[in-house]
Amino acid sequence: MEPWSRVIPTVHCDAEGGVSLTASALKNVRKALDVPERELKRWRRIFDANAKVVDGEKYLDPESFVNAIAPSGDLTKIGRAQFGILFRVADTSRRGLVSWDDFTVFETLLKRPDADYWIAFQYFDVDHDGYITYDEFKSVFTANVGPDALPFDFDCDWVKLYLGKKNGTHVLGYNEFTQLMKGLQEERVRQAFKYLDADQDGFIRPEEFKRIILEIAGHKLSQAVIERLPTLCTLSPGQKISYSEVIAFHNVIRQTDMVERIIREATAKSKDGRIDQSDFLNHSASSSRYSLFTPMEASIIFHFAGRGDGNRRLALIDFAQLLDPRWKAPHEEQEPQAALPKASFLQGFMHSTYNFVLGGMAGAFGATIVYPIDLVKTRMQNQRSTVVGQLLYKNSMDCARKIFRNEGFLGFYRGLGPQLIGVAPEKAIKLTVNDLIRGRATDPETGRIKLHWELIAGGMAGGCQVVFTNPLEIVKIRLQVQGEAAKVEGAVPKGAIHIIRQLGILGLYKGASACLLRDIPFSAIYFPAYWHLKKDLFNEGYNGKQLSFLETLAAAGVAGMPAAYLTTPADVVKTRLQVEARQGQTNYKGLRDAFVKIYKEEGFRALFKGGPARVLRSSPQFGFTLLGYETLKTYLPYPWDAKPPKVETALTSRPDEMSKIRARNALKILLDVHGDFGRRAASPGVQAVLSSPRLSSQRDK
Incomplete structure (x- = not known):
């Protein structure tokens, strides 16, 4: 039996989304996960370094909580403010402050091997009965995407396939929920394309394609790629974008880590350090049991990496704008170099x-x-x-x-x-x-x-x-x-x-x-x-x-x-x-x-x-x-040394603590719902506490 299956029954969730453990339950959780004493001391140092004194006690407010858990130097476009959504998980007392015990519970839960999906499940499971109802899924979804988002049909066959029936009510267990979230983006792409394809000719306009990608994957792309999203229409005649091209682009984004591994390995083995589409596909086929990428997906990769010219041989640095969401053109770099002597x-x-x-x-x-x-x-x-x-x-x-x-x-x-x-x-x-x-x-x-x-x-x-x-x-x-x-x-x-x-x-x-x-x-x-x-x-x-x-x-x-x-x-x-x-x-x-x-x-x-x-x-x-x-x-580095450009991504960066990685991944799962997920909840004037219709009606009574 997995350790977590022995301690999960001792985890108590309140009606407003908080998680609480009794003292004995917290001890059981630590024992089940074998939390060493040095880990607790490290958590304590982090807590004390960021905590503020309120009424003689140390607490983390939303800002200091984000400072404590957000990864340092994160090579993604996830804003630090978006980590504030996890504050709702840690704030068990619903007083806007996280105590040392609350922080210990949160960090302990992050050690769970599936903490990222578990946090997302908890966010959707508003009444915390261990199941997500149709109404809960719909209310949490709509509360975070905003009124201007592309509509999503919650009565579609895809949702019905995932939501079984129990006592006449649509419900979704935890394991089923993880699979639903994994496939949710693809269904959103399908529905968004169908919605925008008004005349149903199988094509949408370039600006409509850009709208789809910005909603579901904008945080995964650099600004340079985002600005050139409409140019995808140039890959085929007609100045429009087909559903196949949209799905192919989406697959490339979903498989970015694998794309990067293949590119790095292929360019490393290449005699001149450059590859073309054939080299990419050949290496993809040789490094996997089955072919990972289609010719259309390869052409899309080289189209955006080659700035519209997908037929030339490209070096690793050319792919940086596609692989690194924070990539900027050399002249746009914000960090100025030390003043160089003018004379060569x-x-x-x-x-x-x-x-x-x-x-x-x-x-x-x-x-x-x-x-x-x-x-x-x-x-x-x-x-x-x-x-x-x-x-x-x-x-x-x-x-x-x-x-x-x-x-x-x-x-x-x-x-x-x-x-x-x-x-x-x-x-x-x-x-x-x-x-x-x-x-x-x-x-x-x-x-x-x-x-x-x-x-x-x-x-x-x-x-x-x-x-x-x-x-x-x-x-x-x-x-x-x-x-x-x-x-x-x-x-x-x-x-x-x-x-x-x-x-x-x-x-x-x-x-x-x-x-x-x-x-x-x-x-x-x-x-x-x-x-x-x-x-x-x-x-x-x-x-x-x-x-x-x-x-x-x-x-x-x-x-x-x-x-x-x-x-x-x-x-x-x-x-x-x-x-x-x-x-x-x-x-x-x-x-x-x-x-x-x-x-x-x-x-x-x-x-x-x-x-x-x-x-x-x-x-x-x-x-x-x-x-x-x-x-x-x-x-003793040379102070005016112009360092060669490098492609720095999550694959090459120094890894953070596993708890911070899982906190970040939990946000990525939620951002797959909508790129603004967490921003709306963290914005002033937006109600962050979500409730199910059933709970709301009970409160109204």
């Missing part, structure tokens, strides 16, 4: 400076974490099998042990100073150039960039960084290998300044060709791999998903593995060219000479010396660098 050059310079600073900070963070691995990698790459005597290191682990034993813990950070000084401009320019080229080559509507532009952006970023990388690394490498030289030859270690003076300006760029050969393909592999891992593997951006720290770190780390290992030969050659050869070691004249001599003297495997250590160093270094870079951009 100044804009670009400031944004590049911002990226440069953040990139330098992130690069220093990543380099410090993995520097010991980089030291081991350099020592291994510089070790030559042709040197007279025994090899210093058997493998990377042996190298790490001997560094720690012979040079201490600080030996792992030999040369870190120049690394940190140079890593800022090195990583900064790489990240800045990559972001700059990607930004220029990205389609602003789809957010897509072609693969060849991804490769160009990464390659250019890698090439530009060599200006800083080569001097940095030649000094760093010579400092790193001094430790082993000091142990073998008894040499006195020299500082970075001595090395720079010894090399000179031109000497600082020794091995630059090998550095270019390493960094250009590395970045060309790394950046596209990183972005595709985020998007294709971790689904970043899909339905508004934002990656966690671990997901970002994993994407950045995995992308660095193939990029690091495949470019190891160029890194080996660069290291050999930049390290000062000791007595007995081979001298290299240049890039080609180094490749040939290493291959002849040490074999092909020598070109991949230090490859595992390079992977272990580069992969986490770029992982932490990119993680730091994106984290800094999140917490």
Whole structure:
């Protein structure tokens, strides 16, 4: 037995629509629904934050009650004032105030799994006998739609099919009521069309179609779609709208959530981020057991999304005006952006400076974490099998042990100073150039960039960084290998300044060709791999998903593995060219000479010396660098950044508490009766308390 079936008999409703529970009944309700103590404390915080003191006690008036229960940042067109209709449900004493006990009862009832339909049923069940009579249904309906609404025939066969008979009176139980409300809109559309089709030729005028939709679904459509509702007549000749088109449009609105899911999935899988009607129908058929949408419905979707041109391929952003009821054209946005610098050059310079600073900070963070691995990698790459005597290191682990034993813990950070000084401009320019080229080559509507532009952006970023990388690394490498030289030859270690003076300006760029050969393909592999891992593997951006720290770190780390290992030969050659050869070691004249001599003297495997250590160093270094870079951009955003347009709907927004969702859904069910449902009841001068004719006659007596 369901928990609610055990406690419903203890719920008492008064003749004016209030709900009351005895103390024991409320305890049973909480126990049946397993309301935890922390939930009660959260309700108490909400109540106290919004309550007002009346006669020494805290209460919620209609305004503060709405503040307490209305969803924050709701992406619908339901006005906050309309939530006031639920005040009638919570105000059990009918004194215009909701006490703490009343609020607890209301929140507890909202935890019911079918709270949305139950509240709607209670609203129609005026005398609260557990059934809705024909008179109750008619009186509540007419009281909320207003005298100017399209008429509804309550004696139609459709109503009679739902309302059975009990003791000679038409009644509707709760379960039957839920089904009636689900199909009510379609019957309203049918009756409204029949009423407006005066000559019964199967067509109505565009303005009549707009009137129908505004009454039953106006709160589900953006103003842009509402203004273009009459243009539906252009889909067929005659400048009129058929019943089939009205029903098709209504089906699209009823299935908006499914429409959005199909569009998001189809555009995500599309190569260019755009889809046409065929793509939409194909994806609809492949993602469901049966076809969800007809060709007419697809043409209607693309007609309104394409602003009358339903034949072109559309991006996700084009569908925003149909999917988001609060959508506004870009020039109509009310929230002004921070004042932008007027000169485009100044804009670009400031944004590049911002990226440069953040990139330098992130690069220093990543380099410090993995520097010991980089030291081991350099020592291994510089070790030559042709040197007279025994090899210093058997493998990377042996190298790490001997560094720690012979040079201490600080030996792992030999040369870190120049690394940190140079890593800022090195990583900064790489990240800045990559972001700059990607930004220029990205389609602003789809957010897509072609693969060849991804490769160009990464390659250019890698090439530009060599200006800083080569001097940095030649000094760093010579400092790193001094430790082993000091142990073998008894040499006195020299500082970075001595090395720079010894090399000179031109000497600082020794091995630059090998550095270019390493960094250009590395970045060309790394950046596209990183972005595709985020998007294709971790689904970043899909339905508004934002990656966690671990997901970002994993994407950045995995992308660095193939990029690091495949470019190891160029890194080996660069290291050999930049390290000062000791007595007995081979001298290299240049890039080609180094490749040939290493291959002849040490074999092909020598070109991949230090490859595992390079992977272990580069992969986490770029992982932490990119993680730091994106984290800094999140917490220190660029103040004048023009954010790309996004389609934000209920599917992508952060979910509210379930109680607020059910309160909102209860209003949606009532709004299916009429778009002004709740507004009339909440308006000044309109009697909010509804009563059945039977109760009214008893009061008159």
